Amino acid sequence: MVTMHDVAAHAGVSASTVSRVFRNEESVSKATRKRVNDAMAALNYVPNMMARTFREGKASLLAIAVPSIADSFFASVIEGADSIAKTHGHAIAVTSLGDDPSRERPIVEALLRRQISSLVLVPIASDQSYLSTWLPHTPVVVIDREATGADVDVFLEDDRGGAIMAVDHLLRLGHQRIAFLGADDAVATTARRFDGYRQAIQDAGLSVEDQPVLFAGPSHIQEGIAGMLGAQDPPTALFSSNARTSVVVVRALQALKARGLAMVSFGDFPMADALDPSVSVIDQDPFRLGQAAAERALNRVADPEGSFENLTVFDVNLIPRGSSTPPSRA
Known part of the structure; x- marks a missing residue:
């Protein structure tokens, strides 16, 4: 493993100078800073912040x-992770990545340069290969x-x-026109849920091409649904593929109750059980997800060479509520 002393030797400076460059201290000249940065890049060096944390x-x-x-x-998710971190004597630092994939790497690497023991990440970009440089020093759980x-x-x-479960539930209620609502089909979770939706429709002997499908951001959901409901053969049920979309839908759709539209949301959300009608959901248990991720991250810190299952897929559950109505009630 490349050390700070290796970088210092390569750049022809002292280890303390390398440390000052990394801390971005103004006392280092531009020429020296460039030599050190070039040496870091040439040796593929990242500082072992974990060791520094323990040392200090x-x-x-x-x-x-x-x-x-x-x-x-x-x-x-954050609450679940925090509950585990506390039992290990860890604090947590939380940041938002936003929705611009190009921002993931600089934000994540800014975190990794700090004194963190491990990282729990929800990716928004299509490539996480940049993490390979950091993984020898800092465990990352996605x-x-x-x-x-x-x-x-x-x-x-x-x-x-979960998507198959939701659509099967609506089909068993008697619905034949089930709209799919999603924010962005490029997001992996949405793509998997859309795949499940299509599978359930096909297994029921229906044509996916004949079903109404809408991919739209929050600002266009209301307009898109209005177009669906104004069509000659409107849907009698809605499958919303994420909770954020669901919140926009129930705010925009006063017609949900008036028209007797059935609805299932992939993901619970605040007040979903208190609305009129209350909204049926596929419960993901994000608290459990955060707990599991934090536990694995901190176990990796304690046992870097430990044997763990790299991929874990949690089951989800259907919670039927008032929006689970047959089309005859429309």
């Missing part, structure tokens, strides 16, 4: 990076979406199976 006796820190801390699903180009522990929910 500072509190351990579990970092968590999610698309949005305002999203109720990810908020529950949740909700698989990582590409990085050998990390992954915890997922059964997206495809």
